[in-house]
Amino acid sequence: MEVYLDIVASGVLTGLVYGLMALGLSVIFGVVRVVNFAHGELTVAAMYMAWVMAGSLGADPLLTLPVIAAALFAVGYLLQRHLVERFIGRPEHEQFMLLLAVSIIILNGLLLVYGPDARHVQVEYAYDSFELGPMLLDTVRVYAAGAAVALALGLYLFFRFTDLGTAIRACADNLLGAQVVGLDVRRLYALTFGIGCAVVGASGTLMVLMRDATPQLAVQLTLLAFIVVIIGGLGSMAGALVGGVLIGVSEALAGFLLTPSLKSLFSYGLLILVLLLRPEGLMGKRT
Amino acid sequence: MTDRLRPSRRTLIQGAAAAGLAAALPLRARAQAPALKIGVILPRSGYLAPAGQSCQRGVDIAPQVLSDLGHRVEVVSVDFESNVDLARTQAEKLIADGAQVLVGAFDSGGTSAIAQVCEQKAVPLVINVAAAPQITEQGFKYVFRNFPTSVMLVRNGLALMKEMFKATNVTPKSGIFIHANDTFGQANRQAIDRLFPTLDMPFKLTDAIAYDPRAQDLSVEVAKCKASGADFVIVTTRAGDAIRLIREMVKQRYEPKGIVSPGSPGMYDQEFYDGLGGYSDYTITNLPWPNFNAPITKRLGDAFAKRFPQNRFGVDAFNVGFTFEAMLVAADASKRAGSRDPRAIAEALRSTDIADHVMTGGTISFDAKGQNNNIGSATVQNLKKTPTVVLPREAATAKPVFPMPGWRGRQA
Numbered sequence: 001m002e003v004y005l006d007i008v009a010s011g012v013l014t015g016l017v018y019g020l021m022a023l024g025l026s027v028i029f030g031v032v033r034v035v036n037f038a039h040g041e042l043t044v045a046a047m048y049m050a051w052v053m054a055g056s057l058g059a060d061p062l063l064t065l066p067v068i069a070a071a072l073f074a075v076g077y078l079l080q081r082h083l084v085e086r087f088i089g090r091p092e093h094e095q096f097m098l099l100l101a102v103s104i105i106i107l108n109g110l111l112l113v114y115g116p117d118a119r120h121v122q123v124e125y126a127y128d129s130f131e132l133g134p135m136l137l138d139t140v141r142v143y144a145a146g147a148a149v150a151l152a153l154g155l156y157l158f159f160r161f162t163d164l165g166t167a168i169r170a171c172a173d174n175l176l177g178a179q180v181v182g183l184d185v186r187r188l189y190a191l192t193f194g195i196g197c198a199v200v201g202a203s204g205t206l207m208v209l210m211r212d213a214t215p216q217l218a219v220q221l222t223l224l225a226f227i228v229v230i231i232g233g234l235g236s237m238a239g240a241l242v243g244g245v246l247i248g249v250s251e252a253l254a255g256f257l258l259t260p261s262l263k264s265l266f267s268y269g270l271l272i273l274v275l276l277l278r279p280e281g282l283m284g285k286r287t
Numbered sequence: 288m289t290d291r292l293r294p295s296r297r298t299l300i301q302g303a304a305a306a307g308l309a310a311a312l313p314l315r316a317r318a319q320a321p322a323l324k325i326g327v328i329l330p331r332s333g334y335l336a337p338a339g340q341s342c343q344r345g346v347d348i349a350p351q352v353l354s355d356l357g358h359r360v361e362v363v364s365v366d367f368e369s370n371v372d373l374a375r376t377q378a379e380k381l382i383a384d385g386a387q388v389l390v391g392a393f394d395s396g397g398t399s400a401i402a403q404v405c406e407q408k409a410v411p412l413v414i415n416v417a418a419a420p421q422i423t424e425q426g427f428k429y430v431f432r433n434f435p436t437s438v439m440l441v442r443n444g445l446a447l448m449k450e451m452f453k454a455t456n457v458t459p460k461s462g463i464f465i466h467a468n469d470t471f472g473q474a475n476r477q478a479i480d481r482l483f484p485t486l487d488m489p490f491k492l493t494d495a496i497a498y499d500p501r502a503q504d505l506s507v508e509v510a511k512c513k514a515s516g517a518d519f520v521i522v523t524t525r526a527g528d529a530i531r532l533i534r535e536m537v538k539q540r541y542e543p544k545g546i547v548s549p550g551s552p553g554m555y556d557q558e559f560y561d562g563l564g565g566y567s568d569y570t571i572t573n574l575p576w577p578n579f580n581a582p583i584t585k586r587l588g589d590a591f592a593k594r595f596p597q598n599r600f601g602v603d604a605f606n607v608g609f610t611f612e613a614m615l616v617a618a619d620a621s622k623r624a625g626s627r628d629p630r631a632i633a634e635a636l637r638s639t640d641i642a643d644h645v646m647t648g649g650t651i652s653f654d655a656k657g658q659n660n661n662i663g664s665a666t667v668q669n670l671k672k673t674p675t676v677v678l679p680r681e682a683a684t685a686k687p688v689f690p691m692p693g694w695r696g697r698q699a
Contacts, residue, residue: 003514006539010506116332116368118527120562127537127566127699138506138538211503212527255507256514260498261468263507 002134007252009132013141015248017210019241020148021203021221022228023155028196030235031172032189034084034095038103040222042197045106046072046204047213048114054121061121062143065205069198076197080190088189103218110215118212144206151202152241155195159237168192172235227267231274233284242283246270322359323621323632325614326386328377328401333369334501335394337526337558341603342393342415345610348590352611355586358618367397375400382408387627388617390610395419396470402430411620411633415613416606418550419474423658429629431636431657433612435550435575435664437471441478443664444549444573445486450678451545451571451666452489455689459490459519459544463512465532466523467500467551475523475549493517500525509535512543520546522554529553530562537566537694544690550574550664557602560672564699568669569691576665576676577608578647587611587645601673608645616641616651647682 025039036042049068050061057064079102087095128139159165170178171188179185211217224247232243247267254266274281327346330339343364350360363386367374374397378389382404389405389412392398398417405412406427414422414432418440423432435443452458464479466472476495483492493515498508509532512520520543524532530553533546547570548554554570577584584604591600591607600607616639621627624635641651649661666678670685677687 003510007507007510010510014504117336118334120527120530122562122699127534127694129538129540136539216501217503252507256511260496260502260505260508260511 003256005135006137007256008249009135009137010141011249011252012245013137013145013248014210014252015245016145016148016241017141017203017206017244018224018228018248019232019244020152020199021207022225022232022240022244023152023237024196024199024203025225026229026232026235026237026240027155027199028193029229030237031168031192032080032084032088034088034193035092035099036196037096037099037222038106039200039225040218040220041103041106041110042072042075042200043204043207043221043225044110044213044215044218046201047208047211047217048110048119049201050205050208051119051121051213054123060123061205061208062147065147065202068205069201072201072204073194073198075194076200077190077194079197080193081186084193085186085189103222107215107218110218114213114215116215118214120212121208123209140209144209147206148203151199152237155199156237164188164191168195224267227271230271230281233281235285236281236283239281239283243281246282321627322361323618323627324361324363324385324387325617326378326381326384326389327362327364327610327614328367328374328381328389328391328397329364329393329610330369330397331364331366334528335369335526335552337556338393338416338552338606339366339369341556341606342610344591344595344598344603345415345587345607346390346614348587348594348607349611349614352587352590353615353618356583356615358615358622360614360618362614367392369394369397371396371400374398375404377401378404379408382410386410387629388413388621388632390415390613390617392417393606394469394471395422395474398422399470402427405429409633410629411617411636413613413617413636415610416552417471419470420478421474423656427657429633431616431639431653431659433616433651433653433659433662434609435662436658437474437478437550438482439660439662440550440574440664441475441482442486444547445482445488447573447664447666447678448547449486449489451687451689454678454680455687457544457689459517461491461493461515461517462519462521463493463515463517464495464521464523465508465512466495466497467525467528468497469500469525471525471551472497472500472523475551479521479549490519492521498528500528502528503531505531505535506539508532509539509541512536513539513541518544522546522548523551524548524553525551526553526556526558527562529556529559533563533566533570540694542693545569545571546691547571547573552606554669555602555605555667555674557598560602560669564672565697566694566699567672568697569688571666571668571677571687572674573664573666574605575609575646575648575662576667576674576682577604577645579604581643581645583643584608584645599673612645612651615644 053059053064125139130137228243232239250266251263255263365377378401393416395417411429418437420436560567588600620632620635624631648663665676667674668677675685
């Protein structure tokens with residue numbers, strides 16, 4: 001029984017970080033209505049930033065997280081303002097091609113600068129575990145998941161209780177209405193894209209505690225984020241976290257009960273099931 | 288008298304011509320035959336990069352050491368990025384660029400792909416490291432392997448485990464086999480399945496777990512090992528996955544009596560020591576190991592120390608040794624054939640008989656399938672972050688530590 005508790009707990013903790021990563025995708029789509037196909041590449045770029053800072057400054061990724069999130073915010077803001085904005089309102093396949101091109105450029109840039117080898121960040125608590133009753137919790141995962149929950153909560157409070165957050169939500173809910181009341185939609189879109197990318201930066205920084213940074217990881221992470229948001233509901237913040245946890249736990253249990261090589265099979269199985277039974281996602285709005 | 292001694296203009300011209308000819312002749316005689324062009328394919332990047340780069344260090348020092356032994360080689364090195372498809376393309380490119388022999392490729396999957404190209408193009412491939420048995424079981428005429436097959440590795444590895452239990456008077460109750468799910472890992476799995484029941488092993492094998500060698504998270508795999516109650520773990524790792532596996536064992540406080548590999552890479556790489564520090568100690572790999580007393584090994588070690596002062600020959604010796612030997616085998620065949628023609632070299636490779644070589648074992652020679660069957664194994668245990676031979680007793684430089692001490696008290 002203890003082993004099942006350990007595995008479920010590990011799945012939940014990992015899933016929360018997955019959820020935070022998917023949250024970035026969900027926020028951007030929910031407001032700007034553009035699907036960021038460079039999501040995994042931006043996450044991996046953040047992982048490399050954390051690795052570089054850990055190597056050069058000896059800084060724990062948990063401490064460099066705000067810096068990396070701020071840097072990614074700037075990247076996202078500029079990307080939206082100078083590139084993506086020109087494609088808003090254009091056919092979806094054109095938006096897809098644009099962001100695919102951005103992802104290829106980032107991926108090859110990372111390969112050019114860092115090469116294809118895996119980079120690992122070593123932290124002091126890398127080998128530690130917490131005992132919680134009969135459970136044994138990996139310290140790294142506990143810290144990463146705790147930070148992910150705190151960031152998601154902060155994001156929720158921002159959108160719910162600040163004027164800027166309310167204005168962004170207004171753009172998402174009724175674009176015409178937002179324009180009529182005089183909101184600067186272009187600026188709000190850029191801010192939203194920046195916020196989405198900052199979340200990606202934060203999740204990449206947390207991810208590097210659990211996984212090695214390698215350019216090849218980008219495509220897997222993009223796919224993973226899509227699976228999570230489709231299961232949770234595209235545009236739903238809570239859905240992203242729920243989707244992440246579901247994927248984390250189902251992969252962990254499938255690996256344990258069946259064979260570890262079949263872990264991904266369950267993610268995709270779950271995805272197909274949700275698409276068949278509830279296409280809008282578990283917490284998405286019916287259209 | 289004086290006039291007779293004075294040379295005429297014609298005599299001077301003739302003398303000068305003769306002197307010129309005399310000077311030129313030795314030069315022509317001294318001019319060396321063109322060097323043998325060896326194409327080397329290794330996974331210098333990607334998930335097998337640590338081992339590929341370690342092998343490459345052997346390639347880098349080989350031309351000088353071979354030159355000292357009377358062989359001239361020109362080396363063209365390429366990286367296949369741990370990608371089987373790229374291995375095939377790189378092999379075709381090397382042959383198109385004039386490589387007369389190929390050497391590689393550390394990985395069984397990559398080597399299988401290269402072997403097919405070499406067979407099609409009738410260019411010999413001398414394998415440095417790759418154990419999947421099927422590589423030399425397909426009737427290829429241009430493939431020569433100076434490395435044990437998985438079956439040989441596992442048979443030797445299991446025998447050495449029994450020897451270790453006997454030497455330490457400690458026998459585990461049950462074991463679990465966890466392996467990378469690639470060509471080499473699958474080959475080892477088949478060998479274990481086939482050999483374990485026939486070798487009268489003193490413990491039962493409860494389960495076998497396959498995992499993706501590129502997987503970043505091995506927590507479930509380790510949880511499964513722990514839940515099985517096995518007190519002995521047999522592993523077939525590849526590189527970074529070995530680090531992740533041990534790290535998870537430490538985190539989950541899973542403390543088996545021993546962690547032993549029947550000949551896979553990962554646990555004797557510098558990356559393993561750097562990544563795990565004190566946690567790397569006491570893990571064991573049963574694999575062919577260099578004979579450090581052989582004169583050629585000393586020569587290789589000296590060249591290595593001179594060229595790579597930052598690296599430890601004692602750590603790289605397996606990869607460097609086998610890679611150098613593959614190049615030696617190719618150069619030796621070309622020399623005996625008196626030719627750089629790939630077909631003539633392949634013919635000469637079939638009668639290879641090299642007694643003075645680096646790795647422990649008998650002479651290097653190939654059977655009809657192109658397999659060298661004279662390679663033995665040793666039990667190499669990590670002690671003070673250094674691979675140390677602990678068995679067989681005649682080659683040991685330290686005693687085996689079994690069961691291994693727990694994780695507590697160790698430092699990364």
